[in-house]
Amino acid sequence: MKKLSWFLVLVFAMAMFLAACGGGGGDSGSSEESEDAASNEGWVENITLLTGGEAGVYFPLGVALADVIDANVDGVTATGVSSGASVSNAEQLNNGEAQLALVQNDIAYYGAEGMNMFEETLDNYGGVFTIYNETIQLVTLADSGIESVADLEGKRVAIGDVGSGTEANATQILEAHGLSVDDINAQALDFADASTNLQDGNVDAAFVTAGTPTGAIQELSASADVRIVSLDQDAIDSLMEEYTYYVQEDIPSDAYDNFDSTATTVAVQAMLIASNDIPEDQMQEITSAIFDNLDEIANAHVRGEELSVDTAQDGMSIDLHPGAAAYYDEQ
Ligand code: GLU
Numbered sequence: 207m208k209k210l211s212w213f214l215v216l217v218f219a220m221a222m223f224l225a226a227c228g229g230g231g232g233d234s235g236s237s238e239e240s241e242d243a244a245s246n247e248g249w250v251e252n253i254t255l256l257t258g259g260e261a262g263v264y265f266p267l268g269v270a271l272a273d274v275i276d277a278n279v280d281g282v283t284a285t286g287v288s289s290g291a292s293v294s295n296a297e298q299l300n301n302g303e304a305q306l307a308l309v310q311n312d313i314a315y316y317g318a319e320g321m322n323m324f325e326e327t328l329d330n331y332g333g334v335f336t337i338y339n340e341t342i343q344l345v346t347l348a349d350s351g352i353e354s355v356a357d358l359e360g361k362r363v364a365i366g367d368v369g370s371g372t373e374a375n376a377t378q379i380l381e382a383h384g385l386s387v388d389d390i391n392a393q394a395l396d397f398a399d400a401s402t403n404l405q406d407g408n409v410d411a412a413f414v415t416a417g418t419p420t421g422a423i424q425e426l427s428a429s430a431d432v433r434i435v436s437l438d439q440d441a442i443d444s445l446m447e448e449y450t451y452y453v454q455e456d457i458p459s460d461a462y463d464n465f466d467s468t469a470t471t472v473a474v475q476a477m478l479i480a481s482n483d484i485p486e487d488q489m490q491e492i493t494s495a496i497f498d499n500l501d502e503i504a505n506a507h508v509r510g511e512e513l514s515v516d517t518a519q520d521g522m523s524i525d526l527h528p529g530a531a532a533y534y535d536e537q
Contacts, residue, residue, distance in 0.1 A: 254304040271286065340475060361391065
């Protein structure tokens, strides 16, 4: 009797040991599992994913992306955090303060080239995928009397958070219409504050570069009649000629409640960038985890539905991270 129970204990212990050895790789094949265990060396264990303000689209999407990574990549903890958005995201990623970030494709390019707002070349990140169009929405209340960009002269205008891509787009759009930031009373506000201040009458208009519907505008339009101001066609043409990543876009009248006309404007694209501090094999696995869990990204915001391997490199403005490139090569 005694011998038998010891034998059973031994068998049980061996079974547990084998299960522990084989269990680390999730649902991947057994030969890959031993490779995974060896290759985890040098991986970045704690990943910070930079998004934007909480009333934008980056925030819900970025939190979902981080959750997918956290749940599906062994030994990695990932967290999505709010931030000032594109320009500061690119800088922080390059400085090693974060490992992944959502940014605009125009801003990622300026950073990689050391152009415009960037004083030096940011050479420590690569592209992972592009996702959806970020529409430059010039929002005002329907009764503000602002019907064109020219009408912004002398007005209080929110131009995005400090370090946002929105701020860069606002500057370029004003210039394409013959104005500069000095011709308006510019206010650096994130989308949520811009929306509240519009509603309270403290600002007259706000630039918002984000996927539609943008939370901050949705909230405003639930309680006030809003107008999205069209850009002049000449200015759109010159913007597209001067800055490669702008495309023309029409905002449909059903984009928001209380918005009953269409508007013509420009858009750039949202993309994910990754620090080169993430080793290639780890980034390949992260990319794979994301594309294996597209439902969760789509559930976070309707724009997340546009993430797809087939279009992931459309509008890609910088070199791919080697791990993302390795993932696409295998498809
Ligand atoms: N594209 C915006 C920016 O970089 C942020 C958009 C968002 O938060 O959804 O300024």
